Amino acid sequence: MTHSATERHRATPALALVLLVTGAGLVSVLATSLGLFPLFGPARLSIQGYAEASADLRLAIRESFVIAISSTVLAAAAGLLLGTVVLVFSRHRWLVGGLAAGVVAVPHLVGAASVDLLIGDTGLLPRILGLGPERWPDLVGGAWPAATVLEFAWKESAFVGVVVIATVGRRLTDLLEVAAVLGAGPWRRWSRVLVPSALPAVAGSAMIVFVYTVGSYEVPWLLGRSYPEPLPVMAYRLFGSIDLTARPQAAATAVVGAAVAGATVLLVWLFTLGHRRAHGSSGR
Amino acid sequence: MRPSLPRLALLVPAAMLATACASTSQPQGQVPDKPWKQIVADADGQVVDLWMYGGDDRGNAYVDDVLAPAAEKLGVTLRRVPIADTKDALRRMFAEKAAGETSGKVDLVWVNGDNFATGRQADAWLCGWSQRLPNMTYVAPDDALVTQDFGTDVNGCESPWHKAQFTFAYDSARVANPPVTFDGLLAWAEDHPGRFTYPAPPDFTGSVFVRQALYATAGGADQVPSIYGEAAYDQLTPSLWQRLDELAPSLWRQGRTYPRDAAALDRLYANGEVDMTMTYGPATLTELVANGTFPSSTRVLTLQDGTVGNASFLGIPSTSGDQEGAMVVANLALSPAQQAAKADPATWGQFTALDLDRLSATDRGRFDRLPRSPVVPPYEVLSKNAVPELASGWVGPLDEGWRREVLGAGS
Numbered sequence: 259m260t261h262s263a264t265e266r267h268r269a270t271p272a273l274a275l276v277l278l279v280t281g282a283g284l285v286s287v288l289a290t291s292l293g294l295f296p297l298f299g300p301a302r303l304s305i306q307g308y309a310e311a312s313a314d315l316r317l318a319i320r321e322s323f324v325i326a327i328s329s330t331v332l333a334a335a336a337g338l339l340l341g342t343v344v345l346v347f348s349r350h351r352w353l354v355g356g357l358a359a360g361v362v363a364v365p366h367l368v369g370a371a372s373v374d375l376l377i378g379d380t381g382l383l384p385r386i387l388g389l390g391p392e393r394w395p396d397l398v399g400g401a402w403p404a405a406t407v408l409e410f411a412w413k414e415s416a417f418v419g420v421v422v423i424a425t426v427g428r429r430l431t432d433l434l435e436v437a438a439v440l441g442a443g444p445w446r447r448w449s450r451v452l453v454p455s456a457l458p459a460v461a462g463s464a465m466i467v468f469v470y471t472v473g474s475y476e477v478p479w480l481l482g483r484s485y486p487e488p489l490p491v492m493a494y495r496l497f498g499s500i501d502l503t504a505r506p507q508a509a510a511t512a513v514v515g516a517a518v519a520g521a522t523v524l525l526v527w528l529f530t531l532g533h534r535r536a537h538g539s540s541g542r
Numbered sequence: 543m544r545p546s547l548p549r550l551a552l553l554v555p556a557a558m559l560a561t562a563c564a565s566t567s568q569p570q571g572q573v574p575d576k577p578w579k580q581i582v583a584d585a586d587g588q589v590v591d592l593w594m595y596g597g598d599d600r601g602n603a604y605v606d607d608v609l610a611p612a613a614e615k616l617g618v619t620l621r622r623v624p625i626a627d628t629k630d631a632l633r634r635m636f637a638e639k640a641a642g643e644t645s646g647k648v649d650l651v652w653v654n655g656d657n658f659a660t661g662r663q664a665d666a667w668l669c670g671w672s673q674r675l676p677n678m679t680y681v682a683p684d685d686a687l688v689t690q691d692f693g694t695d696v697n698g699c700e701s702p703w704h705k706a707q708f709t710f711a712y713d714s715a716r717v718a719n720p721p722v723t724f725d726g727l728l729a730w731a732e733d734h735p736g737r738f739t740y741p742a743p744p745d746f747t748g749s750v751f752v753r754q755a756l757y758a759t760a761g762g763a764d765q766v767p768s769i770y771g772e773a774a775y776d777q778l779t780p781s782l783w784q785r786l787d788e789l790a791p792s793l794w795r796q797g798r799t800y801p802r803d804a805a806a807l808d809r810l811y812a813n814g815e816v817d818m819t820m821t822y823g824p825a826t827l828t829e830l831v832a833n834g835t836f837p838s839s840t841r842v843l844t845l846q847d848g849t850v851g852n853a854s855f856l857g858i859p860s861t862s863g864d865q866e867g868a869m870v871v872a873n874l875a876l877s878p879a880q881q882a883a884k885a886d887p888a889t890w891g892q893f894t895a896l897d898l899d900r901l902s903a904t905d906r907g908r909f910d911r912l913p914r915s916p917v918v919p920p921y922e923v924l925s926k927n928a929v930p931e932l933a934s935g936w937v938g939p940l941d942e943g944w945r946r947e948v949l950g951a952g953s
Binding site for chain 2: 380392400483484485495498501
């Protein structure tokens with residue numbers, strides 16, 4: 259008990275810094291959205307920013323959810339597969355792990371530009387296949403955010419994979435050997451030992467992926483269509499609007515984005531808590 | 543002794559509110575009343591940060607290699623601060639103004655139109671200085687493009703830098719009979735499905751296209767009052783939205799989506815996906831053709847009914863700490879020698895803001911000797927029948943209206 263209290267003390271400076279930066283950001287955005295930080299003129303409390311943006315906000319929330327949910331599901335599935343398969347076939351573990359870490363290090367902006375150059379209307383792939391823009395599907399800027407989701411899924415699956423390898427890799431070596439000794443083949447070792455042990459790591463990293471994709475601006479800006487647009491793109495467009503009175507709307511959009519991300523984290527946390535209670539805590 | 547987190551959390555909003563309360567508006571910046579000689583003397587040794595859009599290599603090269611060395615001779619160090627969007631400079635200015643800064647980091651801004659009007663709205667410009675620049679004698683005092691900036695009175699808050707003309711370019715190898723009027727252009731687009739589109743407002747270029755279309759559907763530029771009014775908007779825009787909605791199915795990707803900005807449209811044109819592009823800075827066309835980005839068969843479309851023209855300016859923020867130096871640079875930038883150097887297509891190719899009739903024979907000769915661009919016709923041809931810009935009050939409502947009525951309807 260004393261030990262954990264000391265530990266907590268040690269974390270205080272870092273925690274205070276995080277709270278200070280995040281808190282100041284959130285408070286100023288919230289105040290701007292309520293008309294309390296106008297660029298000029300008197301400050302007046304109102305929800306006009308939310309009201310004026312409401313029609314576009316609904317579409318933006320939908321677009322953000324479509325992008326974030328599909329990217330998260332794809333990234334989690336691919337990341338789980340990547341991480342666990344690497345662990346089963348441990349001979350090439352360092353190679354695949356290194357490749358995944360390399361993908362994580364690629365900036366999203368570079369990733370998005372590469373995806374555009376690869377599968378855009380006149381990208382490398384349609385050129386290799388000899389397909390003109392009219393016969394190539396609208397992957398970039400089309401009705402479905404295909405290119406955006408693909409970029410997120412590609413980069414974030416590497417992230418999920420790295421987390422899985424790092425968290426369950428070492429711990430599971432013994433367990434896998436025991437399973438092998440007891441006669442379990444690679445498939446059984448994968449489905450009965452690896453996947454269940456990797457699930458908490460996948461769930462945790464998937465939540466980070468979801469929150470990240472809800473807040474990411476540059477990928478949907480580069481690869482998405484101009485309308486409807488996801489929350490961050492809409493917020494930035496309004497923030498840069500020539501109409502300075504659009505600032506509260508921009509901030510309102512940012513607040514909604516933060517609320518969507520926050521609510522998701524809260525829901526997942528409550529769900530996990532309920533799940534643990536129902537199944538009994540393993541003491542972790 | 544240990545820091546209390548709840549107390550810290552309370553401190554943050556309190557500090558934020560305190561800053562907000564401190565940002566009461568200051569009186570509009572006015573130039574200290576001193577003779578020009580004194581201003582030049584005070585400017586000596588000052589460092590002027592010119593914030594300008596950094597995406598135009600030739601503009602950057604002109605400032606770095608031509609303007610800055612000339613300023614250095616006058617004792618002023620000119621530093622170019624490249625920005626992605628002029629609004630970045632405005633954001634910095636507003637933040638500095640809110641903080642009560644008097645030696646701000648923004649000394650000079652390449653600006654016009656809505657960004658200028660926004661700055662006026664927020665009282666962020668230094669005013670009453672530009673008419674005192676000695677080189678203003680070369681600018682025609684009754685030139686509407688220079689006395690008004692998108693309908694906002696300039697009032698000495700910015701000095702002219704160069705002129706621009708909204709221009710369409712087409713690939714003459716693919717467009718056999720180029721249209722000669724704006725209506726003809728829309729008809730051409732309908733006859734050639736998928737070969738034309740325009741950037742989605744609020745992109746600057748897309749926004750101009752919509753204003754040009756408004757002039758056409760209203761029956762001429764003189765039918766649209768330059769100052770924005772809701773009655774005029776409600777009367778004039780239904781036919782505009784109807785025309786653009788009719789046009790949409792014939793556009794690239796059936797008008798379900800639009801290029802996000804002028805750069806995206808240029809990319810479509812460069813890749814041969816559309817046959818026309820448009821720009822407010824025709825000076826760039828020469829280089830884009832020369833370096834092979836655009837096909838060599840690119841030509842400028844000259845429309846008989848004229849296109850929108852404007853001027854761009856140099857503004858000094860009221861928060862600048864080097865205002866004298868900024869005024870000396872603005873005056874230098876307006877000198878016939880600098881204007882002629884900048885107008886050279888090999889340098890930047892920007893049309894001069896000066897009235898050539900007011901120049902001495904020697905100075906006029908500098909302009910007469912400029913080489914012609916193989917792609918872009920001279921300013922006299924481009925600006926024939928040119929129509930003025932609408933007041934910036936129109937820009938926001940038209941951009942929003944377009945998003946709602948055209949973009950929203952087509953998706």
